[in-house]
Amino acid sequence: MSPPAALMESPIAASAGLKQNVLSSGTLPVMGESQTKLLDMFGGKWDQFNFAPIRESQVSRAMTRRYFQDLDKYAESDVVIVGAGSCGLSTAYVLAKSRPNLKIAIVEANVSPGGGAWLGGQLFSAMVMRRPADAFLNELGVPYEEDLENPNYVVVKHAALFTSTLLSRVLSFPNVKLFNATSVEDLITRPSPNGNPKDTRIAGVVVNWTLVTLHHDDHSCMDPNTINAPVIISTTGHDGPFGAFSAKRLVSMSSVDKLGGMRGLDMNSAEDAIVKNTREVTKGLIIGGMELSEIDGFNRMGPTFGAMTLSGVKAAEEALKVFDERKRECAE
Numbered sequence: 001m002s003p004p005a006a007l008m009e010s011p012i013a014a015s016a017g018l019k020q021n022v023l024s025s026g027t028l029p030v031m032g033e034s035q036t037k038l039l040d041m042f043g044g045k046w047d048q049f050n051f052a053p054i055r056e057s058q059v060s061r062a063m064t065r066r067y068f069q070d071l072d073k074y075a076e077s078d079v080v081i082v083g084a085g086s087c088g089l090s091t092a093y094v095l096a097k098s099r100p101n102l103k104i105a106i107v108e109a110n111v112s113p114g115g116g117a118w119l120g121g122q123l124f125s126a127m128v129m130r131r132p133a134d135a136f137l138n139e140l141g142v143p144y145e146e147d148l149e150n151p152n153y154v155v156v157k158h159a160a161l162f163t164s165t166l167l168s169r170v171l172s173f174p175n176v177k178l179f180n181a182t183s184v185e186d187l188i189t190r191p192s193p194n195g196n197p198k199d200t201r202i203a204g205v206v207v208n209w210t211l212v213t214l215h216h217d218d219h220s221c222m223d224p225n226t227i228n229a230p231v232i233i234s235t236t237g238h239d240g241p242f243g244a245f246s247a248k249r250l251v252s253m254s255s256v257d258k259l260g261g262m263r264g265l266d267m268n269s270a271e272d273a274i275v276k277n278t279r280e281v282t283k284g285l286i287i288g289g290m291e292l293s294e295i296d297g298f299n300r301m302g303p304t305f306g307a308m309t310l311s312g313v314k315a316a317e318e319a320l321k322v323f324d325e326r327k328r329e330c331a332e
């Protein structure tokens with residue numbers, strides 16, 4: 001039996017040993033007296049306060065018109081990202097920023113996007129990232145602390161600071177639409193030219209409101225909707241009630257023989273393996289993040305998130321290759 005880790009390793013530097021990283025590129029704005037006019041505007045005048053009048057139908061139309069326009073626009077997307085966890089959002093950020101002309105739909109089963117990245121391990125606040133994933137934090141402008149005695153990792157004081165910043169950046173891109181509370185229930189497929197199920201091409205996703213997806217067993221048939229796209233990026237996390245969705249579907253449709261199955265925790269091997277192997281697993285379908293551990297049988301890494309961001313960078317790179325290749329094929 002191995003001795004408790006505390007007996008083997010020197011203690012983590014106390015907070016005095018942590019250096020606050022000051023970012024030139026994007027220190028987040030801090031609310032201060034000089035930066036908010038809201039108190040001047042509203043303070044002490046609540047007696048005269050009124051909202052501008054509105055008719056209820058205007059609220060309804062303001063929401064539904066936009067949503068139905070988005071459903072129409074994104075029914076043919078350039079890229080669909082399944083799952084808005086740390087990997088899916090990182091992928092969306094890199095893709096949307098590098099190709100502003102791509103139409104990117106993100107489909108997230110949960111009401112709240114972010115997956116498991118709102119907290120660190122065991123529901124603690126801090127998020128640890130091993131270098132060189134600090135490059136992703138620098139790009140976003142998320143501040144972090146460095147351990148002066150160990151330069152190999154950095155710490156964001158609260159995982160929610162990373163996730164909320166990433167999410168707000170992604171949602172600000174005009175070429176991205178997030179469909180949350182919406183589940184991918186199936187993949188759209190095209191037969192392989194040679195009849196081999198392994199060469200089946202993925203041509204889109206089948207979606208439904210998550211609340212409907214959860215009730216297929218106790219309601220009469222409730223048919224889904226569809227989104228076509230030449231590139232799907234699946235980042236649905238490791239196996240669970242919703243996780244590893246595409247990986248499991250590829251097995252049931254015989255595109256992949258069997259799942260490798262996620263292995264026990266080994267931070268060092270797991271993070272490198274996930275990033276390096278993020279790829280097009282089946283024609284038209286890229287898998288990244290922890291979902292890949294179920295396909296390939298990689299270890300899990302537990303509460304260190306660098307691989308999720310850099311798997312997102314690799315997924316974006318792969319997606320651009322696949323997209324450009326498909327465009328060339330269509331032009332021929």
Ligand code: AHZ
Pocket residue numbers: 082083084085086087088107108109110113114115116117182183184185235236237238242243244245288289290291300301302303304305308
């Ligand atoms: O709701 C899911 C979550 O937000 C969403 N999702 C799953 N199935 C879906 C479906 N349709 C639409 N059928 C679906 N959305 O996918 C998101 C996955 O996020 P995640 O945080 O679970 O996965 P990730 O790969 O981005 O990050 C994994 C984080 C982990 S787990 C882990 C370990 O256990 O060792 N270590 C890390 C860093």
